[in-house]
Amino acid sequence: MVIRTEGLSFTFGKQQVVKKLSLNVPEGSIYGFLGPNGAGKTTTIKLLLNLLKIQHGSIHIFEQDIQTNRISILSQIGSLIEQPAIYHHLTGKENLINRALLLQVPMNRVDEMLALVQLTNAAGKKAGQYSLGMKQRLGIALALLADPKLLILDEPTNGLDPNGIIEIRELLIKLVKEHNKTVFISSHLLAEVERMATHVGIINYGELLFQGSIAELQALSQPMICIETDNTVDAANLLKRNSFIIIDVTDSYVYLPYTSKQQTADVNALLHNSGHAIFSIGKQQKDLERLFLDITQKA
Amino acid sequence: MKGFILSFRSEFYKSRKTLGFWASIILPLFICTLIFIGFYVKAEKLAGMPPMMLWLQFAGATLGIMGSLLLPMYTIFIAYSVNSIEHKADTWKSIFGLPIARWSVYGAKYLYAAFLIFLCLALFVLFTIGFGNLLSVVKPSLRFDNYHMEKELAQVYFKLFLSSIGILSIQFILSLIWADFLKPMGIGFICTITGVILASKNWEYCYLFPYSHPMEAITTMMHRGEAAANGIQIDVFTKDVWVSLIIGAVIFIAGYFIVLKKSVK
Numbered sequence: 001m002v003i004r005t006e007g008l009s010f011t012f013g014k015q016q017v018v019k020k021l022s023l024n025v026p027e028g029s030i031y032g033f034l035g036p037n038g039a040g041k042t043t044t045i046k047l048l049l050n051l052l053k054i055q056h057g058s059i060h061i062f063e064q065d066i067q068t069n070r071i072s073i074l075s076q077i078g079s080l081i082e083q084p085a086i087y088h089h090l091t092g093k094e095n096l097i098n099r100a101l102l103l104q105v106p107m108n109r110v111d112e113m114l115a116l117v118q119l120t121n122a123a124g125k126k127a128g129q130y131s132l133g134m135k136q137r138l139g140i141a142l143a144l145l146a147d148p149k150l151l152i153l154d155e156p157t158n159g160l161d162p163n164g165i166i167e168i169r170e171l172l173i174k175l176v177k178e179h180n181k182t183v184f185i186s187s188h189l190l191a192e193v194e195r196m197a198t199h200v201g202i203i204n205y206g207e208l209l210f211q212g213s214i215a216e217l218q219a220l221s222q223p224m225i226c227i228e229t230d231n232t233v234d235a236a237n238l239l240k241r242n243s244f245i246i247i248d249v250t251d252s253y254v255y256l257p258y259t260s261k262q263q264t265a266d267v268n269a270l271l272h273n274s275g276h277a278i279f280s281i282g283k284q285q286k287d288l289e290r291l292f293l294d295i296t297q298k299a
Numbered sequence: 300m301k302g303f304i305l306s307f308r309s310e311f312y313k314s315r316k317t318l319g320f321w322a323s324i325i326l327p328l329f330i331c332t333l334i335f336i337g338f339y340v341k342a343e344k345l346a347g348m349p350p351m352m353l354w355l356q357f358a359g360a361t362l363g364i365m366g367s368l369l370l371p372m373y374t375i376f377i378a379y380s381v382n383s384i385e386h387k388a389d390t391w392k393s394i395f396g397l398p399i400a401r402w403s404v405y406g407a408k409y410l411y412a413a414f415l416i417f418l419c420l421a422l423f424v425l426f427t428i429g430f431g432n433l434l435s436v437v438k439p440s441l442r443f444d445n446y447h448m449e450k451e452l453a454q455v456y457f458k459l460f461l462s463s464i465g466i467l468s469i470q471f472i473l474s475l476i477w478a479d480f481l482k483p484m485g486i487g488f489i490c491t492i493t494g495v496i497l498a499s500k501n502w503e504y505c506y507l508f509p510y511s512h513p514m515e516a517i518t519t520m521m522h523r524g525e526a527a528a529n530g531i532q533i534d535v536f537t538k539d540v541w542v543s544l545i546i547g548a549v550i551f552i553a554g555y556f557i558v559l560k561k562s563v564k
Contacts, residue, residue, distance in 0.1 A: 049396045053560075075398035085393035087384065089316055102309050102397060142393070 001063070002027045002150055002182045003048065008057035010043055010206075017043045019206040020057070025184055025199065030176055032193030032214075033186040035203035036296060041186040042082060044203070045154050048184075049079055061150070078148035080156055084139025088128030092119050092138050095127055096145060103146045113141040116171070132159035140168065144175075151175070153185045157192060169196050190292045204296040221291045223258040225267060228280040235276050242270060258283050302399040306407030310381065314411070319380025323419040326373065331426035334360045335434065342438040350446035351531075357434075357443070358427050358452055365423075365459060366517035367495050371510055374416060374463045375487035378470035379480065381412045386478035405558050409471055409551060416463055420456045427452060454533040455520050461540045462516035464547030465509030466490075472554035506539040509546050515539040 003025035010018040018040045025031045035041050046052040048059060050070050059066040061073045086095055096110040114120045117137040122130065127138060136159055143151060151172075157165045173196055175181040187193050193200060200217050202210040210217065224247055229235045236249045239256065244267065247255040258264070268281050314320040338345065338357060345353065361369075385391050394404055428449055435443035466487075473483035487510075494510025498518065505511040519537040 046392070049392075051392055051395055071398045071400065073398075074396060077396075079393075079396055081392050081396070083389060085388055085390040087313060087388045087390065090313065094312075098309055098312050101312060102305050102394075102399065104305065 001025060002029075002061065003031075003184060004060045004063075005048075006058050006060075008044070008047060008054070008059065010040075010047060010052060010055050012043075017206050018047065021203070021206070021208050022211075023201055023208070024211065025182065027182055028176060028180055029198045030172060030183045030185065030196050031199045031201065032197030033184060033201050033203065034188070034190060034193055034292065035186075036188055039188075039203045039296075040206040041188075041203060042154055043206075045079075045081060045152055045184075045186060048152060049074070049077065049081070051081075075146070076149045077152055078143035078146060078150070079152040079154075080139045080143045081152075081154045083158075084135050084142070086127045086130075086135055086138055086142075088126065090127060091124050092127050092130065092134075093123040095138060096141060099142050099145055105146050109145055109147075113145055116144070117141040118167075133161060133164045136160055137164070137168075140171075149181060151181060151183045151185075153183065155186055155188070157187070165192065172196060202292065202295055209295050217291070218285075221285055224255045224284050225258050225264050226280075226282055226284040227254045227256075227267065227271070227278060228252055229254065229271065230277045230279075235271055238271065238274055238276075239267065255284075302403035303407050306399060306403050307411055310407055310411035313384055314381065317380065317384065319377060319384075320415065322373070322376065322380075323415045324422060326369075327419055327422040327426050330361055330369075331423070331430050335430040338434055338441065339438060342434075342441055346440040348441075350442045350444075351448075353441060353443055354431060354446055354448050357431050358448070358455075361423060361427065362455065362517060366514040367499075368491070370420075370459055370463055370513040371466055371487070371491040371494065373419065374466045375470045375484060375491070377412050377415050378467055379474045379483055381408055381415075382471070382474040383478075383480070401559060402555060405555055409468075409554075412471060413464070413467060416467065417460055420460050424449075424452050424456045448531065451531050451533050454535050455517075458516050458520060458533070458535045458537075458540060459513055461535070462512035462543045465512055465543035465550070468547040468550035468554065469509060472550060472557060475554070475558065506542055509543060512539050512543040 001024050003023055005021055005023045008018055008021040008023075009016065021040075021044060023044075033041055033044070043052065047054060048061065048066070050066050050073075054067060062076060064073055066073055087098070090098065093110060093114060096113055097107065099105075100107060100110050111120070114123050117140055119134060119137055119141065122134060127135065130138065136156065140153070140156060143153065157168055160168065169192075172183050172185070176183055176198075185193070185197070194214065197214055199213050200210065201208055210220075227235065229252075232249050232251065232254050236246050236254050239254070240246055244256050247257060249255075256267070264281065264283065268278060271278055311320075334357065337360075345356070348356070385394065395401060397404075431443040434441050470483055470487050473486060477483055490510040494505070494508055494512075495514055497505040497508055498511040498514035506515055516537075516539060519539060520533050521531070
C-alpha cells in the first residue's frame with residue numbers, strides 16, 4: 001500500500017471532522033477520494049501531508065510512519081491543496097524556478113513542466129494575471145516538478161473548462177500507466193472520478209462509507225426494471241396489489257427491482273392486460289450518481 | 300543546513316521584486332539624498348563649521364529619526380513583508396508540505412528579515428559616508444574630507460541593528476500568526492509610541508522594553524567616562540542591546556514552537 005491510515009481521527013474545536021478513517025491506497029492506482037463539500041476531504045489530505053498534527057490513529061506512506069519520516073516521505077510526494085499556492089507577483093516560470101531551487105530540481109524540468117501543462121506561451125506572464133484554469137495547471141506543474149512517486153491532488157479540476165478537465169484526466173492516466181505513479185485525487189464529482197479512478201473511497205461527515213475498486217462499487221449497484229407508461233401512479237398501485245415491490249414512481253416512469261427476465265415479462269403482461277399502455281420496459285443499472293447519493297445520504 | 304540555505308535563497312528569489320526588498324535600498328538612498336540636498340543648499344551657512352561637527356550634523360540628521368521612528372517602523376514593516384508574501388499567495392501549506400525541515404523554513408525567513416534590516420542599515424552607513432565625501436567635492440567649503448568617522452558610524456549602525464532584534468522577533472511571530480496587516484502593524488505602532496515615550500522620559504526600566512531599544516541605543520551610544528583621543532568613542536554592547544538580543548533569541552525560539560504546534564490552515 002502506498003497510503004495506509006488506521007483509525008485516523010481529527011477534531012477542530014468540538015467538531016470531529018475525520019472519524020476513524022482507514023484508507024488503503026494501492027500502488028499504481030488512481031484513488032478517487034469522493035465526498036460532498038465539507039465531508040473532511042481536505043482535512044484528511046492535510047493530515048496525509050503532515051500539515052495537521054495527527055490527534056488519533058496513524059498514517060503510513062510508502063510503509064513509513066509520517067510522524068517519524070516526514071522529510072523522506074514528503075520528498076516523494078507532489079501535492080496540490082485547494083486553490084493552487086502561487087506567488088502572484090512572480091511569473092509562471094519564476095514560480096516554477098523558485099520551487100526548483102527549493103527542491104534542487106534541474107532547471108530544464110521547469111520548461112518541460114510548462115510544456116506539459118501548456119503554459120509555455122504564458123510563462124513570462126505574471127501568475128496573478130492567469131485565469132483560474134491556468135493557475136490550476138500551474139499548480140499541477142508545481143506538484144509534478146520533482147517527479148514524485150505519489151501525487152496528492154485536492155479537487156484539481158476545479159475551475160477548469162471541459163477541455164482542461166479532459167487534459168488533466170488524460171495526463172493523470174498517462175502518469176499512472178506509463179510512469180507507474182500513484183494518484184490520490186479528491187473530488188465531489190463522481191462522474192469525474194468514475195472516468196479515471198481505479199479505486200474509490202467515499203467519505204461523508206468524516207466517515208469512510210465505502211472503499212474498494214471501481215468494479216466493487218459498480219457491483220453494489222442493484223439493477224432495476226424501468227417502465228415507461230401512461231399512468232404511472234395507477235400502474236404502480238396495480239403492481240403493488242400484485243405483490244411487486246416499487247422503488248420509485250415519477251411522472252413517466254415506474255421503477256422496481258430486477259430479479260429475472262421472466263419477472264419482467266410477467267410485469268409487462270400484467271400491465272398490458274390491465275389496459276395500461278407501455279411505451280418502454282427494460283433492465284436498468286442504477287447509475288453511480290444515484291448510488292453515491294444513496295451512500296452519502298444514508299449516513 | 301542545506302534546507303536552510305535553499306530556503307534563504309528562495310526568500311531572496313521570491314522577494315526581489317517586492318517593495319519589502321527594494322525599501323531596504325530605496326529608504327537609505329532617499330533619506331541620505333534629501334540630507335545631501337539640504338547640506339548642498341545651506342552650504343554657505345555651514346561653511347565655517349569644523350569637520351567633526353559637520354559629520355556629526357550630517358550623520359545626526361538621520362540618526363535622530365532612526366532611533367525614534369524609522370528603525371522600529373521599518374522593522375515592523377519588514378517582519379510583515381516577509382510573511383505577507385506567503386499569506387497573500389496562500390503558500391504556507393505548500394512550503395510546509397515540502398521535504399524541508401520546518402525549522403529551516405522558519406529560520407531562513409527570520410534570518411532573511413534580519414538580513415534586510417542589516418542591508419538597509421549598512422547602506423545608511425555607506426550612503427552617509429559617500430554623500431559626505433561627495434559634498435566635500437561639490438562644495439569644497441564643506442571640509443568633510445578633513446575628518447573620518449567611518450568606524451564610529453559603522454559601530455552606531457551595528458548597535459542600532461542589534462537593538463532592533465527584539466522588535467523583529469516579536470513582530471515576526473505576530474505577522475506569521477496573523478495574515479492581516481492591521482493587527483501586527485497596529486500593535487507595533489502602539490508599542491513604538493510607548494517605547495519612545497518611555498525612552499524619552501528616561502524611565503529607569505525602559506531598557507527592558509524592546510520598542511525602546513533603538514532610541515536607547517542612540518542615547519547610550521556615546522561612551523561615558525574617559526574620552527578617546529579623537530573625542531568620540533562608541534559603546535556598542537550596552538545593557539539595552541544585551542536585553543534586545545536576549546528577548547530576540549527567546550522569542551525566536553518560542554516562535555518556532557508556536558509554528559511547530561500551529562496547524563497549517
